[in-house]
Amino acid sequence: MKNTDMLFTPARIGPVELRNRTIRSAAFEGMADGNRPTQMLRDYHVSVAEGGVGMTTLAYASVTRNGLSFNSQLWMRPEIVPDLRRITDDIHYAGAKASVQLGHCGNMSHKSTAGETPLSASGGFNLYSPTLVRKMRDDEITAMARSFGDAVRLAKDAGFDCVEIHAGHGYLISQFLSPYTNRRRDRWGGSLDNRMRFMRLCMEEVMKAAGGEIGVLVKTNMRDGFRGGIEIPEAIEIARELERCGADALVLSGGFVSKAPMYVMRGPMPIRSMTHYMHPWWLKYGVKMFGRMMIPTVTYTETYFLDDARLFRRELKLPLVYVGGCSTREGIDRVLGEGFEFVQMGRALLRRPDFVNRLRAGETESGCDHVNYCIARMYSREMACHHCAGDLPGSLIRELDGLKRKAAAGKR
Numbered sequence: 001m002k003n004t005d006m007l008f009t010p011a012r013i014g015p016v017e018l019r020n021r022t023i024r025s026a027a028f029e030g031m032a033d034g035n036r037p038t039q040m041l042r043d044y045h046v047s048v049a050e051g052g053v054g055m056t057t058l059a060y061a062s063v064t065r066n067g068l069s070f071n072s073q074l075w076m077r078p079e080i081v082p083d084l085r086r087i088t089d090d091i092h093y094a095g096a097k098a099s100v101q102l103g104h105c106g107n108m109s110h111k112s113t114a115g116e117t118p119l120s121a122s123g124g125f126n127l128y129s130p131t132l133v134r135k136m137r138d139d140e141i142t143a144m145a146r147s148f149g150d151a152v153r154l155a156k157d158a159g160f161d162c163v164e165i166h167a168g169h170g171y172l173i174s175q176f177l178s179p180y181t182n183r184r185r186d187r188w189g190g191s192l193d194n195r196m197r198f199m200r201l202c203m204e205e206v207m208k209a210a211g212g213e214i215g216v217l218v219k220t221n222m223r224d225g226f227r228g229g230i231e232i233p234e235a236i237e238i239a240r241e242l243e244r245c246g247a248d249a250l251v252l253s254g255g256f257v258s259k260a261p262m263y264v265m266r267g268p269m270p271i272r273s274m275t276h277y278m279h280p281w282w283l284k285y286g287v288k289m290f291g292r293m294m295i296p297t298v299t300y301t302e303t304y305f306l307d308d309a310r311l312f313r314r315e316l317k318l319p320l321v322y323v324g325g326c327s328t329r330e331g332i333d334r335v336l337g338e339g340f341e342f343v344q345m346g347r348a349l350l351r352r353p354d355f356v357n358r359l360r361a362g363e364t365e366s367g368c369d370h371v372n373y374c375i376a377r378m379y380s381r382e383m384a385c386h387h388c389a390g391d392l393p394g395s396l397i398r399e400l401d402g403l404k405r406k407a408a409a410g411k412r
Contacts, residue, residue: 022054167199167218
């Protein structure tokens with residue numbers, strides 16, 4: 001079968017069959033006031049489902065209260081299950097499958113949000129939050145793994161077809177995996193086998209809770225994106241271990257939100273747009289002064305993770321989900337032609353929730369210009385594309401226009 005014919009063919013993730021090869025990626029929406037689903041969250045994901053996607057992913061949902069990094073994130077608990085069920089029912093009615101990303105932010109929180117001093121593999125100070133961080137005790141580590149299993153059971157009750165376990169991007173499982181954040185000298189740290197111990201424990205609880213009734217995807221890093229973090233050889237061993245743990249599919253990504261955020265998303269961070277919505281005041285002015293140094297630009301190119309992802313495709317047998325710079329039909333076909341079973345898209349489906357239907361109709365471009373207003377905005381408000389956000393202040397329009405001109409000049 002030609003890769004150009006594959007896009008609209010059905011494919012399976014564990015027990016679940018998707019109507020095509022597209023998945024709305026797990027990108028934090030900022031649409032969960034009070035840490036519970038809202039009408040805005042429902043409307044966005046239903047619009048993506050109606051727009052033709054194979055599966056849409058609600059993100060991100062913390063497995064515990066102390067895993068929240070923002071007040072507008074989902075927190076998995078029994079009282080929100082009925083509201084989640086209404087969303088999954090509406091997604092199913094539109095013909096798509098529904099997934100939810102489950103994770104814990106570890107050191108990327110604050111006491112006011114998490115309800116306690118943030119936890120991680122190791123203690124210390126996280127400059128990028130900024131916050132003091134407490135090293136987790138053995139009993140807390142095992143209890144946290146059980147919380148992942150409990151969250152999967154709630155997801156099943158809420159009608160989700162799949163869960164995506166977040167083991168990348170510098171979230172808690174990733175903080176145990178990475179030598180940058182895991183400086184322990186006990187059985188949870190040191191060697192890669194020890195650093196994978198928490199991940200294995202979480203996966204044991206997740207697979208037990210899933211029970212073969214829902215699909216289990218895991219997002220994992222191919223590289224952390226900076227010196228001293230995970231690189232390809234260790235990342236392949238981690239991916240092999242996840243395959244042995246029974247994961248139904250892996251989502252291959254990279255980067256550390258609290259250290260190398262634009263390695264994840266690529267392109268510039270529009271600092272003026274970011275600080276325009278930001279509070280409190282001290283954070284706003286701190287980012288204005290040091291933001292460009294702490295969040296450097298990483299050049300955007302279509303399918304920017306593909307070279308690394310090919311190395312994983314050669315080593316693994318389970319289905320792989322490609323994410324990273326799929327905003328055109330050409331890029332999507334390139335990925336499918338390399339043997340990846342699915343493609344995840346984030347910004348393209350924020351720009352045009354009906355992009356998949358447009359692809360079916362013969363269109364080839366999503367219209368995303370990758371100036372990352374959506375990313376800058378989500379730290380303080382709901383995620384939204386600048387093309388769809390309504391009237392923007394002139395200062396923000398000028399910033400975004402300047403970034404577009406700079407990107408266009410770089411392509412010449």
